Amino acid sequence: MSLEQRLRQGPLLVRSLWTEEQTATLPDAVAQRQRRRALRQRIALSSSVATVLIGSVVALLVNSASVPSARQASTSAVRQPIPMATPVPSAEGRSVPAPGEQLTLVDGTRVTLDRGATFDVVQQTAQAVLCDLASGAATVEVIPNRPRSFTLRAGEVTVAVIGTVFRVERSAEQTQVAVERGHVSVSWAGGSQELRAGERGTFPPSSASDSVPPSDSDEPSRAGDRSWKQLAKAGDYNAAYRAFQQQSQPLQRVEELMLAADSARLSGHATEAIPHLSRVYREFPRDVQAPLAAFTVGRILADQLGRPMQAAEAFRAARALSSSGPLAGDAMAREVECLVQAGNVNQARDVAGRYLKLFPQGRHRPQMQKLAKQD
Amino acid sequence: LRGLARREDTGQIKRWLATVTVRHATAKLRERAVWRLFDKGDATDYATLADPGASAEERQMIEDVYRALDTVSAKDRVAWVLRYVEGEQLEAVAELCGCSLATAKRRIATAHDKITRHVTGGRS
Numbered sequence: 022m023s024l025e026q027r028l029r030q031g032p033l034l035v036r037s038l039w040t041e042e043q044t045a046t047l048p049d050a051v052a053q054r055q056r057r058r059a060l061r062q063r064i065a066l067s068s069s070v071a072t073v074l075i076g077s078v079v080a081l082l083v084n085s086a087s088v089p090s091a092r093q094a095s096t097s098a099v100r101q102p103i104p105m106a107t108p109v110p111s112a113e114g115r116s117v118p119a120p121g122e123q124l125t126l127v128d129g130t131r132v133t134l135d136r137g138a139t140f141d142v143v144q145q146t147a148q149a150v151l152c153d154l155a156s157g158a159a160t161v162e163v164i165p166n167r168p169r170s171f172t173l174r175a176g177e178v179t180v181a182v183i184g185t186v187f188r189v190e191r192s193a194e195q196t197q198v199a200v201e202r203g204h205v206s207v208s209w210a211g212g213s214q215e216l217r218a219g220e221r222g223t224f225p226p227s228s229a230s231d232s233v234p235p236s237d238s239d240e241p242s243r244a245g246d247r248s249w250k251q252l253a254k255a256g257d258y259n260a261a262y263r264a265f266q267q268q269s270q271p272l273q274r275v276e277e278l279m280l281a282a283d284s285a286r287l288s289g290h291a292t293e294a295i296p297h298l299s300r301v302y303r304e305f306p307r308d309v310q311a312p313l314a315a316f317t318v319g320r321i322l323a324d325q326l327g328r329p330m331q332a333a334e335a336f337r338a339a340r341a342l343s344s345s346g347p348l349a350g351d352a353m354a355r356e357v358e359c360l361v362q363a364g365n366v367n368q369a370r371d372v373a374g375r376y377l378k379l380f381p382q383g384r385h386r387p388q389m390q391k392l393a394k395q396d
Numbered sequence: 397l398r399g400l401a402r403r404e405d406t407g408q409i410k411r412w413l414a415t416v417t418v419r420h421a422t423a424k425l426r427e428r429a430v431w432r433l434f435d436k437g438d439a440t441d442y443a444t445l446a447d448p449g450a451s452a453e454e455r456q457m458i459e460d461v462y463r464a465l466d467t468v469s470a471k472d473r474v475a476w477v478l479r480y481v482e483g484e485q486l487e488a489v490a491e492l493c494g495c496s497l498a499t500a501k502r503r504i505a506t507a508h509d510k511i512t513r514h515v516t517g518g519r520s
Contacts, residue, residue: 024457024515032483033458034447044410 133160135190143174151347158190163203170347178224181206185218197223211261211283212254213276225256250277253284262288275301275308282317291325302342312343316352323359333359350376354385357392418474418492425470440466457515464514468507475500476507 027033124132124140134140138157142150154175163171163182171182175189175196185203189196198207199221207214209225216222249264261284272278282297294317301314319335322328336356340349353376360369373389380386442462446455465473475493478484484492490500 022453022457024461024512027454027457028480033461033481034450034454035445035458035481036447039413044406044413047409047413 131160131162133162135159154189154191154196156191158188160186160188162186178207178209181208187216195223195225197221210287211256211258211280226254249284250280253280258284258287262290272297272300275305275310279310279314282314286317286321291321295321302338306342312339312346312348312352315339315342316348316355319352319355319359323355323362329359329362330365333363333365350380350383350385353379354383354389357385357389361392414492418478422470422474425473429470460515461511464511465507467514468510472503472507472510475503476511479504480508 123134132140132152135158138159139155140157140159141153141155143153150171152171152173154173159173161171161173161182163185173180173182173189175191175198178196178198180187180189180198182203182205185205186201187203187205188199188201190199191197198205198216200216200218202218204215204217207216207222207224212225214222214224249261249268252258252264253261261280265281265284272281278297278301282294282301285291285297286294298314298318298321301308302311302318305311315335316339319332319339321332322335323332333356336352336359340352340356343349353372357369357372357376360366360372370393373392376383376385376389377393383389440462442459443455445462446458450458465476468476471493475489478489478492479486486497486500486504489504490497493500493503495503
């Protein structure tokens, strides 16, 4: 039989791999398979969600467990007292341990909070740790001989630590500082005072009579200019400025210059503060106050006098005076900001690039990156 | 499988299944042809293709036909198989192949000519 003849009789008898029964049961089989697939998808989705949730919880637990260690700070020497007239730049991050908690840092520094105390770790860099006691009392035991400075703010009062055990108790108006071991430098608007082991004081002094024991600057031989200093230390800057205008004694020490600058600046005569501050960082470049003086000049020029180019130079001086100090990063960022305001974008971009190299984790990183990437 | 959910009776399911099978078979035949270019194709056991109820003569004929089909293009082969193995009408072949009736006829004729020459040794 030829192929033509065979095909005329009907289809070739090729073995079928599919049966009518399979056709009839196909929908059920498919439906079952779809149900299994949907179940697998739900299980996979649930597993993913559970994994994400568990991961989030673990991350939160790890994060919360690592918060104390993230606040690690060690101190050895006071870099500089920080007057409230020129507050430390804002925080890298904030965290609040529970009242009554004892915070033990990795290097052994311990912060014991009294019940009801509110304590924040405001800033943490390789050079400095800045904490803030918003209310209540805390005892801080700092391990000496560490490269990082430890500064605690309590309202208007700032305590810079040299490696010591001290207690700070804050009330509504004043802050009491008691040193158990070592010594600290306490500063407030218009003055500063070092306290040694066994000494205590209430800051800022409510009046001249309540002020801390006279320092060397108030010795009898210089009684003529005591009044304006006392007024400034008491926070009466308007009167201090007026009294300062009446005296003719030349200022020769950093403390006097800073006080005169604060009196001028805080009584609304910012321009007249600049010569005093400029003298501090030009005549006493090695003094711990020098970077702060330059930074303050930059702030006055930029924020109050609208002179960004000169402000940039002052900020550059501030970071040059303390390239590894706590102000260096902020000074660099402010320099960039002023250069941009002055229209010197190329130079600003260069400085921003250096900031990113020097402070890869700095808090101004996003702005610096944005500027550095701009064409 | 979403297409299957819309089919209600067995006839519709069979038609849907046939469409899917034709597409899948065409793709597989093309793939096999490519592999054969590199001499990597699977060896086919033509003797097992015939239905158990087929006579010895028909078994031989099916074997010869399928050897011939291996020389035919995938589209022509599918059209011919649908017509002469599955016994589909020309309209159904065209629908399943996704082509016009004339194209289906032409594909079947092309494949048939090659198969016939192969089976008869070029005598017809």
